Amino acid sequence: IILGASTALTGIDTKLLDSLTGLKGYNLAIDDTGLPNNYLMLQHFLNTDHQTKKVILVPTLSSLKETRGTLGDNDYRFLMYNKRDYTYNYYDVLEDGERFPVLSSTKYLPFLGISYYNVELFFPSLVSALKPKKHNRFDEVGDYTYPNRKFKSSKEFETKKIDFKNDYFQRIVATCQSNGIELLVYFPPIYNTEIYWESSTLEILNLTNSLKETKYFYDEIHVNELGKIEATKKITEKFNSYD
Secondary structure, eight states, rough: OEEEEEHHHHTOOOHHHHHHSSOOOOBOOSOOOOHHHHHHHHHHHHHHHHHSSEEEOOOOOHHHHOOOOOOTTTGGGGGGTSSSHHHHHHHHTTTTOOOOOHHHHTTTHHHHHHHHHHHHHHHHHHHHOTTTTTSSOOOSSSSOOOOOOOOOOOOOOOOEEEEOOOHHHHHHHHHHHHHTEEEEEEEEOOOOOOEOSSSOOSSSEEESSOOOSSSGGGGSSSSSHHHHHHHHHHHHHHHTOOO
C-alpha cells in the first residue's frame, strides 16, 4: 500500500509498479494531509482486517519538519468511522485545545460533523448515490494523474536537510515493525531540489533530484503523467534489487 498526500496520490503508477514487480498494490494516499493522517490510514487499514507485506510512505518535506501533529484539511473523511477507538482518539488528541472540537464531538453528536462539513459531504454523497462506482480524484487502484503540460519555473537549485523527528512518522515506523511490514520511505522528484539527511537506519529511496527536465513536472512538487511513469520505473528498480 502507498501512504502519503498529493505527491503520493499523483506520483506513483500503481498498475505499472504491479506489472513490473509482480506485486499487487493499492494507493491509499489522500491529498491535503500529513503524517498524522498517514498513520490513521495505516491504523484503519490494519483494523479492518487487511494485510500488506510492504508500505511505501511518501512524507511531505513540510510534515517531517513538524514536531507536533496537526489536523489536515481532509481528515474529516474519516468521520464515518468516528465511533472506532483509533479514529476518535486521533481526533481527540489533535483537536486538544480547540475551542470547537467538531471532529471528536461528532462521536456523541452525529450530525455535528455532517452539518459543519456540509459542502464537502453533501454534494459528493448525492453523486455517490447516483453513481456508486464513481471515484473522487482516483482510479480503481487509488491513483490520480496530473496531465502533461508546459511547466515553467525560474527556481534555482537548492538542497534541503531532512530529519525524521515527527512523532507520527515514528508511530508509522513502529506499527510497520510490530506487524512485520517492510517500510520504504520514498521521496519523489521535486524540481531543482535535492534532499539529504545525516544518518538513518530506514530504507529510503530518494529521487528528489532524479528528474531534471521540466517536461516531467506538473508543478514544482508534483510530477505529470510522463514523470510519474519515469519515477515508477525507478521505484521498480529498488524493489527488484531486493531479490
